[in-house]
Amino acid sequence: MADLTSTFVGIKSPNPFWLASAPPTDKEINVTRAFEAGWGGVVWKTLGEDPAVVNVSGPRYATLMSQDRRVIGLNNIELITDRPLRTNLEEIARVKRAWPDRAMVVSLMVPVDEMAWKRILPMVEDTGADGIELNFGCPHGMSERGMGAAVGQVPEYIQRIAQWCKHYSRLPTIVKLTPNITDVRHPARAAKAGGADAVSLINTINSIMGVDLDRLTMLPSTDGWGSHGGYCGPAVKPIALNMVAEIARDPLTAGLPISGIGGVTTWRDAAEFIALGAGNVQVCTAAMVYGFKIVQDLCDGLSNYLDAHGMRSVEELRGRATPTVKDWKALNLNHVEKAVINQDSCIQCGRCHVVCEDTSHQAISATKDGRRHFEVKDEECVGCNLCVSICPVPDTITMRALRPGEIDKRTGLPVSGEYANWTTHPNNPGAVCASAASGAAATETLQGVA
Amino acid sequence: MTNTQSQHTSDESPRSGPRAGRLDAAGYARNFCDAHPPLTPAQARIESERCYYCFDAPCITACPTGIDIPTFIQRIAQDNLRGAARAILEANPLGGMCARVCPTEVLCEQACVRNRHEDKPVEIGLLQRHATDAHLSEQAAGSGAPLFTRAPSTGRRIAVVGAGPAGLACAHGLARRGHDVVLLDAKPKLGGLNEYGLATYKTAGDFAQREIDWLLSIGGIEPRCDQQLGRDFTLDALLADFDAVFLGLGLAGVNALGIETPPLEGLRAAVDFIAELRQSDPSRVPIGRRVVVIGGGMTAVDAAVQARLLGAEEVTMVYRRGPASLSASEVEVRWAQTNGVTVRHWAKPAAVLGEQGRVTGMRFAATAEQGGRLVETGETFTLAADMVLQAIGQSFVGDPIEEPLDAPVGASIARVGGRIGTDDDGRTSHPRVWAGGDCRHGGRDLTVEAVEHGKRAAVSIDAALRDGTLQTTAPVTIPASTPASLQEVHRG
Numbered sequence: 004m005a006d007l008t009s010t011f012v013g014i015k016s017p018n019p020f021w022l023a024s025a026p027p028t029d030k031e032i033n034v035t036r037a038f039e040a041g042w043g044g045v046v047w048k049t050l051g052e053d054p055a056v057v058n059v060s061g062p063r064y065a066t067l068m069s070q071d072r073r074v075i076g077l078n079n080i081e082l083i084t085d086r087p088l089r090t091n092l093e094e095i096a097r098v099k100r101a102w103p104d105r106a107m108v109v110s111l112m113v114p115v116d117e118m119a120w121k122r123i124l125p126m127v128e129d130t131g132a133d134g135i136e137l138n139f140g141c142p143h144g145m146s147e148r149g150m151g152a153a154v155g156q157v158p159e160y161i162q163r164i165a166q167w168c169k170h171y172s173r174l175p176t177i178v179k180l181t182p183n184i185t186d187v188r189h190p191a192r193a194a195k196a197g198g199a200d201a202v203s204l205i206n207t208i209n210s211i212m213g214v215d216l217d218r219l220t221m222l223p224s225t226d227g228w229g230s231h232g233g234y235c236g237p238a239v240k241p242i243a244l245n246m247v248a249e250i251a252r253d254p255l256t257a258g259l260p261i262s263g264i265g266g267v268t269t270w271r272d273a274a275e276f277i278a279l280g281a282g283n284v285q286v287c288t289a290a291m292v293y294g295f296k297i298v299q300d301l302c303d304g305l306s307n308y309l310d311a312h313g314m315r316s317v318e319e320l321r322g323r324a325t326p327t328v329k330d331w332k333a334l335n336l337n338h339v340e341k342a343v344i345n346q347d348s349c350i351q352c353g354r355c356h357v358v359c360e361d362t363s364h365q366a367i368s369a370t371k372d373g374r375r376h377f378e379v380k381d382e383e384c385v386g387c388n389l390c391v392s393i394c395p396v397p398d399t400i401t402m403r404a405l406r407p408g409e410i411d412k413r414t415g416l417p418v419s420g421e422y423a424n425w426t427t428h429p430n431n432p433g434a435v436c437a438s439a440a441s442g443a444a445a446t447e448t449l450q451g452v453a
Numbered sequence: 454m455t456n457t458q459s460q461h462t463s464d465e466s467p468r469s470g471p472r473a474g475r476l477d478a479a480g481y482a483r484n485f486c487d488a489h490p491p492l493t494p495a496q497a498r499i500e501s502e503r504c505y506y507c508f509d510a511p512c513i514t515a516c517p518t519g520i521d522i523p524t525f526i527q528r529i530a531q532d533n534l535r536g537a538a539r540a541i542l543e544a545n546p547l548g549g550m551c552a553r554v555c556p557t558e559v560l561c562e563q564a565c566v567r568n569r570h571e572d573k574p575v576e577i578g579l580l581q582r583h584a585t586d587a588h589l590s591e592q593a594a595g596s597g598a599p600l601f602t603r604a605p606s607t608g609r610r611i612a613v614v615g616a617g618p619a620g621l622a623c624a625h626g627l628a629r630r631g632h633d634v635v636l637l638d639a640k641p642k643l644g645g646l647n648e649y650g651l652a653t654y655k656t657a658g659d660f661a662q663r664e665i666d667w668l669l670s671i672g673g674i675e676p677r678c679d680q681q682l683g684r685d686f687t688l689d690a691l692l693a694d695f696d697a698v699f700l701g702l703g704l705a706g707v708n709a710l711g712i713e714t715p716p717l718e719g720l721r722a723a724v725d726f727i728a729e730l731r732q733s734d735p736s737r738v739p740i741g742r743r744v745v746v747i748g749g750g751m752t753a754v755d756a757a758v759q760a761r762l763l764g765a766e767e768v769t770m771v772y773r774r775g776p777a778s779l780s781a782s783e784v785e786v787r788w789a790q791t792n793g794v795t796v797r798h799w800a801k802p803a804a805v806l807g808e809q810g811r812v813t814g815m816r817f818a819a820t821a822e823q824g825g826r827l828v829e830t831g832e833t834f835t836l837a838a839d840m841v842l843q844a845i846g847q848s849f850v851g852d853p854i855e856e857p858l859d860a861p862v863g864a865s866i867a868r869v870g871g872r873i874g875t876d877d878d879g880r881t882s883h884p885r886v887w888a889g890g891d892c893r894h895g896g897r898d899l900t901v902e903a904v905e906h907g908k909r910a911a912v913s914i915d916a917a918l919r920d921g922t923l924q925t926t927a928p929v930t931i932p933a934s935t936p937a938s939l940q941e942v943h944r945g
Contacts (some may be wrong), residue, residue: 070502070530071499071502286760307816350570351511351566352505352508353503353507353508353510354508357509369509375509375511395570396570405466
């Protein structure tokens with residue numbers, strides 16, 4: 004059995020699954036239930052200064068559903084905790100005492116004012132919590148008051164507050180980043196420069212879930228008006244994975260621990276975040292859709308995966324896929340793939356044909372000898388993977404890489420075994436000479452691995 | 454539906470023979486409600502999402518009326534039931550009945566690619582019913598604009614003889630195109646087999662008439678019931694009065710058993726039994742305790758199952774060949790068996806047995822296939838029965854169109870294989886007469902096929918009227934342009 008225990012910025016937990024700072028971690032009763040179910044840790048729902056904020060007493064959530072009514076996206080307009088600071092601190096202390104082996108991290112959001120941070124940090128430390136997470140990500144409500152995402156969008160603020168936290172507290176400091184920015188590397192670099200121990204990402208994305216087409220009001224709405232909320236859940240996972248990888252492969256933040264957040268629902272999602280560089284993962288939407296019990300499936304699945312791949316710990320998986328994330332210009336333009344349709348498992352729905360015909364490269368025929376039959380035309384196929392991506396039957400359309408020397412029927416040319424990218428391509432007006440380019444690529448590869 | 458029988462204790466009476474009232478009221482209500490209840494909105498939504506929206510979908514090809522099935526299912530999934538109903542009814546104005554009675558397991562659902570994936574097709578028939586029921590209910594309640602309206606009047610008049618599925622579809626297609634239709638039927642009610650020939654549990658809640666009410670609501674169709682060709686009017690007379698005639702005569706004859714059939718109480722044609730059940734309260738329809746149904750088609754199944762549902766203790770369907778030759782589908786046969794019908798193969802009627810004017814049983818000769826021919830093995834057996842229903846098929850009765858016609862060619866309507874011969878569009882040997890449905894040669898005697906016949910004949914009649922190839926009694930101005938709403942149909 005693989006070892007699932009996790010140590011993230013010195014904080015130990017029995018597994019790498021923490022509940023993210025959010026409604027599920029708002030109160031003692033919720034967190035106790037989470038620990039009973041087996042969660043490795045929690046980030047307690049964000050604390051702020053007294054008097055506590057006030058939430059709307061109407062719809063705070065709305066979802067985007069797949070056709071079979073599975074939640075694929077969740078939006079919320081709930082603010083930080085609306086309970087008195089003292090109440091939260093007492094509960095945190097009590098839960099940590101009762102569950103000493105679980106990670107207890109406290110999320111914080113107070114104004115960009117050194118005294119405000121100086122006041123709250125010792126109170127948190129007194130609870131016995133293991134660490135703090137700085138909420139620089141919430142995009143709704145609090146950002147209008149100069150906090151949350153409003154801070155996360157200004158790297159200088161991030162750096163300054165991280166410095167204050169490291170100055171006034173001994174606790175490990177995790178900076179939670181907002182995705183509502185252009186280049187996530189800048190706030191991550193600022194967090195590192197400010198001395199933060201780690202970053203966590205992503206927080207939620209600005210979103211409107213829809214429009215009530217009978218009343219013609221946005222959704223969700225409070226008494227007829229709505230405000231953008233924060234979007235999360237499986238639909239944001241690809242965005243989060245990219246941002247995690249960007250930070251993991253940025254030489255300026257290399258080695259900075261990352262807590263991965265964004266749509267983790269299954270053990271596979273978690274494994275993907277970890278493979279791209281996350282040290283652990285945080286979960287919220289999946290728990291809000293299915294309840295806390297899912298952590299058992301997350302642990303079981305991840306453990307089986309690690310065993311099946313001969314890895315003894317989560318740490319052995321961390322970052323294994325990061326070196327495969329490159330700039331586009333590094334991709335091998337000599338590599339050629341073709342789609343192949345398995346006629347035994349093909350159910351002949353014909354969708355591959357029509358999408359290729361209508362929207363791609365007219366590379367899949369619909370008939371053979373007058374009969375319904377779908378087959379790839381190698382002379383047209385550019386290997387785009389669209390057919391693979393939309394086929395309803397798993398593993399029925401696959402991609403085959405042409406071997407060096409094999410003729411690409413589309414170009415009529417033999418496939419080169421040599422690596423060659425855009426930087427040296429004759430069509431590139433800024434092409435550099437081949438030897439310099441391959442040298443640069445080699446350097447990049449080494450950096451990626453490091 | 455279950456085949457639970459609610460039997461009165463009086464059923465133990467020694468008197469055998471057909472008798473009504475074998476069940477209590479609850480038993481009749483349970484047995485003659487919808488055999489396959491409609492989908493709930495939640496079920497329809499979930500089922501609709503199973504459709505893969507195939508390219509050039511095989512289910513469309515498999516549908517005799519070519520309904521764009523992926524489109525209507527997608528519209529159900531998108532909460533657009535009106536659009537779904539339009540997609541169905543555009544191709545098949547009797548889409549509601551076809552959703553109930555089509556052997557989908559050998560048509561659209563057999564072609565569904567889901568069969569290859571998981572051996573379970575999308576429930577196309579039930580989804581079609583969901584969409585059409587919603588539309589018909591909405592229209593019956595007077596809400597929502599009609600889906601179809603008539604093109605400007607052409608002043609042309611067409612007689613449609615027979616108001617079964619073919620005639621109804623033809624009448625609707627012609628009315629849409631602006632022609633005036635007189636719809637004649639020999640029976641007191643419109644609908645043909647829809648009204649008289651289907652098991653009650655397939656079309657519960659008087660659906661056949663509700664659908665006809667909707668179909669006629671387009672306007673331009675004048676129904677005339679109790680009007681039988683050959684008895685009340687002649688084809689010649691119609692040709693004199695109308696620009697064109699469509700014959701949807703159905704199969705009026707019941708095939709004989711080929712043995713002596715003395716007039717005995719309890720011996721009757723299955724189609725009459727089914728029709729009586731449709732036109733009566735089931736509790737008033739007499740049924741025997743032991744019923745033998747002779748035949749292997751859908752009529753035999755409908756009769757046998759309903760015999761059980763009326764309270765018969767033993768119902769045996771006897772078919773002269775093996776399971777592979779049955780014209781009832783596997784699903785139909787399974788349905789019969791589920792309802793407690795015993796299905797016996799390889800036996801043909803040898804004699805009807807009777808005493809004192811009543812049926813007491815049937816003697817059968819065992820059969821076998823030798824060199825592709827059906828032969829008797831020499832063995833016989835007897836099944837005791839107080840009711841015997843004959844369901845070995847119906848045949849076309851051509852007498853009403855036997856007489857040579859006056860104008861314009863003086864010819865009778867040509868026959869092929871004992872039925873009316875036509876081209877693909879339903880045009881007969883007479884230039885102003887079209888035919889469709891079961892009376893037309895070359896079909897599979899399916900409701901949905903009859904609808905397609907009527908639909909295509911309407912297109913063909915309309916085209917012939919517009920291009921002036923028909924001799925007419927009076928010159929009539931036809932609008933030069935085809936209404937936009939009809940162009941698609943013309944292309945199809």
